[in-house]
Amino acid sequence: MADPLHRRTLRFVVSVAAELKYPKQRLHGGHAVGEGYYYELEGPSARTAECKQRRTGVELSSADVNALEEQVQSLVVEGETISRVKKPWAEAHAYFDERGLSSAKSLLEQRCSPEVECYECRGVLRCTIFPLHERTSALKAGKCSLIPCAPGFIVSFVEKYEPQPALLDSMREHGAFALAHAVRSVGELDALQQVGRGRKDYVLHCEFRQESKLATIAATAVERKSAGKPIKLICIAGPTSSGKTTFANKLCMYLRNVGFLAKPLTVDHYYLPLDRQPKYQARKQRSDVDYDHIESMDVELIKEHLKVLVDGRSIMTPIYNMKTGYRDGEGHHFDAMPPNGILVIEGIHALNPLYTQSVEASMVFKIFISPLTVLQLDDCNVIKSTQHRLLRRMCRDYLFRGNSASTTLKMWDNVRRGESVWIFPHQNDTDFVMNSAADYEIPVLKTFAEPLLRAVRPDDPQYSKATEMLELLDHFASWPANLVPETALLREFIGNGSFDCH
Numbered sequence: 001m002a003d004p005l006h007r008r009t010l011r012f013v014v015s016v017a018a019e020l021k022y023p024k025q026r027l028h029g030g031h032a033v034g035e036g037y038y039y040e041l042e043g044p045s046a047r048t049a050e051c052k053q054r055r056t057g058v059e060l061s062s063a064d065v066n067a068l069e070e071q072v073q074s075l076v077v078e079g080e081t082i083s084r085v086k087k088p089w090a091e092a093h094a095y096f097d098e099r100g101l102s103s104a105k106s107l108l109e110q111r112c113s114p115e116v117e118c119y120e121c122r123g124v125l126r127c128t129i130f131p132l133h134e135r136t137s138a139l140k141a142g143k144c145s146l147i148p149c150a151p152g153f154i155v156s157f158v159e160k161y162e163p164q165p166a167l168l169d170s171m172r173e174h175g176a177f178a179l180a181h182a183v184r185s186v187g188e189l190d191a192l193q194q195v196g197r198g199r200k201d202y203v204l205h206c207e208f209r210q211e212s213k214l215a216t217i218a219a220t221a222v223e224r225k226s227a228g229k230p231i232k233l234i235c236i237a238g239p240t241s242s243g244k245t246t247f248a249n250k251l252c253m254y255l256r257n258v259g260f261l262a263k264p265l266t267v268d269h270y271y272l273p274l275d276r277q278p279k280y281q282a283r284k285q286r287s288d289v290d291y292d293h294i295e296s297m298d299v300e301l302i303k304e305h306l307k308v309l310v311d312g313r314s315i316m317t318p319i320y321n322m323k324t325g326y327r328d329g330e331g332h333h334f335d336a337m338p339p340n341g342i343l344v345i346e347g348i349h350a351l352n353p354l355y356t357q358s359v360e361a362s363m364v365f366k367i368f369i370s371p372l373t374v375l376q377l378d379d380c381n382v383i384k385s386t387q388h389r390l391l392r393r394m395c396r397d398y399l400f401r402g403n404s405a406s407t408t409l410k411m412w413d414n415v416r417r418g419e420s421v422w423i424f425p426h427q428n429d430t431d432f433v434m435n436s437a438a439d440y441e442i443p444v445l446k447t448f449a450e451p452l453l454r455a456v457r458p459d460d461p462q463y464s465k466a467t468e469m470l471e472l473l474d475h476f477a478s479w480p481a482n483l484v485p486e487t488a489l490l491r492e493f494i495g496n497g498s499f500d501c502h
């Protein structure tokens with residue numbers, strides 16, 4: 001996988017190429033979809049015979065995408081200089097306004113300074129948001145290809161791109177919501193005023209949108225039952241800090257409201273005892289155990305228990321003691337499911353087919369959950385899901401586990417490695433993608449996370465990561481936590497919520 005500097009420079013070069021090739025349109029996007037980024041062109045079509053208007057976007061033909069890829073490759077081969085320059089605020093604002101770069105323009109309007117730092121290449125200006133390579137030729141060291149994906153295209157940075165239809169559908173649906181509320185960018189979010197109902201109403205709309213997803217899943221369960229194909233097992237998986245616990249609890253309530261008795265079963269207690277852990281056997285060192293690896297789980301017992309519960313019988317679930325690495329006592333009695341029962345499990349491996357192969361496939365409903373924000377920083381860079389989750393995790397780790405920002409940052413790379421192996425490969429083999437992002441969250445999280453990040457000292461190995469997160473937060477206004485409803489999923493990470501179990 002390409003390093004962050006390569007990926008950021010790639011997004012910049014694609015943006016420059018788009019302005020040079022199609023000056024009457026603007027490039028919009030940069031949404032991460034697997035190992036690539038999704039973009040669309042917006043604005044009047046330059047060649048109406050070959051392109052057609054689609055809402056606010058221009059649907060690109062394969063020839064259009066190929067032509068843009070040739071422009072990108074030309075910039076790379078020619079080794080154009082990427083200069084860091086300062087422009088007077090009025091000049092930068094006028095540039096973005098004239099070219100319809102509304103996300104960059106709104107960002108400048110909410111974060112005003114006499115001079116604006118920009119990157120310039122072949123006369124094209126973009127906001128300085130991330131460090132970039134000094135020359136476009138640096139991209140020769142990695143991969144780059146543009147893949148048609150109507151109405152836009154994917155910019156891939158790997159040899160063979162794997163399509164991500166589930167993520168694309170979720171992103172597009174969320175994008176329609178953002179467009180309807182005229183909050184597509186950080187600048188537009190910052191423009192919502194605390195005076196009056198602007199922020200409050202937007203928070204409510206974000207929450208209503210998430211609630212509607214829960215209602216849709218509950219309605220699907222009713223439809224499946226009516227069709228004689230009842231759901232008996234719901235599996236929920238997603239990367240850390242996606243809100244799995246709160247989502248699972250709320251889903252159980254929604255299902256009960258439509259006639260089902262939904263019961264959650266945590267699989268976190270199904271770790272193998274130390275004396276059965278494969279990696280413990282060699283040196284008898286507990287530090288060798290990888291608790292993110294599926295080999296650390298008692299897969300056979302999970303399969304057996306899921307089958308027994310779906311068949312309407314009771315079980316004794318294990319009680320795993322994280323301090324000792326062994327199970328306590330005989331376990332915990334879990335009542336048999338009634339005829340209208342639905343078992344709900346959530347965890348890092350919940351979508352792994354090894355767990356559910358003992359249950360008839362028609363009875364299983366799989367959900368992938370992750371906060372997939374569509375907020376643009378500028379017109380070619382989007383807030384990353386990983387940044388959003390890291391801020392959630394940082395707040396929760398401090399408030400409920402006593403961990404500093406440095407501790408969370410130190411663990412983050414290992415956490416992400418486990419996700420890429422055990423979660424993301426299954427995200428397209430699901431029945432539903434739950435986008436748990438509410439785009440008002442980062443301004444609220446900033447209130448909690450900013451002082452934690454500022455406490456990371458310059459001599460700390462995590463200082464550069466902390467500085468990068470502070471630079472991201474600097475683009476956001478701060479919103480008070482009292483705007484967040486008690487039932488909001490965000491409360492899992494900042495406390496005082498209806499589903500608190502910390």
